[in-house]
Amino acid sequence: MTDKPSSDVAQKRATLLAKLADASARPPTLVAASKRQSDERIDAALAAGHRVFGENRVQEAQSRWAERRTQYPDLELRLIGPLQTNKAEDAVTLFDVIETVDRPKLARALAKACEKLDRRPELLIQVNTGDEPQKAGVSVTELSALIQLCRQELALPVIGLMCIPPADEPAGPHFAFLAKLADRHGLQQRSMGMSGDFETAAGFGATHVRVGTAFFGEREH
Numbered sequence: 001m002t003d004k005p006s007s008d009v010a011q012k013r014a015t016l017l018a019k020l021a022d023a024s025a026r027p028p029t030l031v032a033a034s035k036r037q038s039d040e041r042i043d044a045a046l047a048a049g050h051r052v053f054g055e056n057r058v059q060e061a062q063s064r065w066a067e068r069r070t071q072y073p074d075l076e077l078r079l080i081g082p083l084q085t086n087k088a089e090d091a092v093t094l095f096d097v098i099e100t101v102d103r104p105k106l107a108r109a110l111a112k113a114c115e116k117l118d119r120r121p122e123l124l125i126q127v128n129t130g131d132e133p134q135k136a137g138v139s140v141t142e143l144s145a146l147i148q149l150c151r152q153e154l155a156l157p158v159i160g161l162m163c164i165p166p167a168d169e170p171a172g173p174h175f176a177f178l179a180k181l182a183d184r185h186g187l188q189q190r191s192m193g194m195s196g197d198f199e200t201a202a203g204f205g206a207t208h209v210r211v212g213t214a215f216f217g218e219r220e221h
């Protein structure tokens, strides 16, 4: 296998942007899910003009972006993986958007960190639309209460919802449901869709799709 990360990544990115433009009159923002990708590929994405990245782990993101952040002031870094309360301050320091708020304890930890650091990343609430016991995300029945806690008591900037549908079900109904929940609560951003189903998500009104392997190629282990 020949490895020419710069042309490969630039080409994959261009293909994805074209597919998104075809899938929707208002194409979603392409979030490059960069977990476990090489520095070469990250730098190739940056060289191609990409600026919006999603990371799963706070620590991995810190080492990857600390320096590049100063090089690229127009970066947008989004946390798309689960967040532990003891990492709330680190997350608030690094990320522009945190997509995975899913419980009151985490919302309170983030509010405290925002206050202390005087920094307010925008927040999405992750919804467990498939009610999967092993999966992160607030249950649909507890969503309203969590939104209310964030907005009213904690004054946190909640601007959208995020979901990861069950792997063994068609994703479309989950995307449609998330869009409906977002409408109901007056939330603008809908982060949904990955490498296998981003076009479906775009068709159901995603504002952000999180694409890893189709953007960069297979992940390292």
Ligand SMILES: *Cc1c(COP(=O)(O)O)cnc(C)c1O
Pocket: 033, 035, 056, 080, 081, 164, 193, 194, 195, 196, 210, 211, 212, 213, 214
């Ligand atoms: C890894 C990951 C993605 C991207 O997955 P691909 O299938 O590689 O596109 C998207 N969202 C989340 C939350 C992820 O963890």
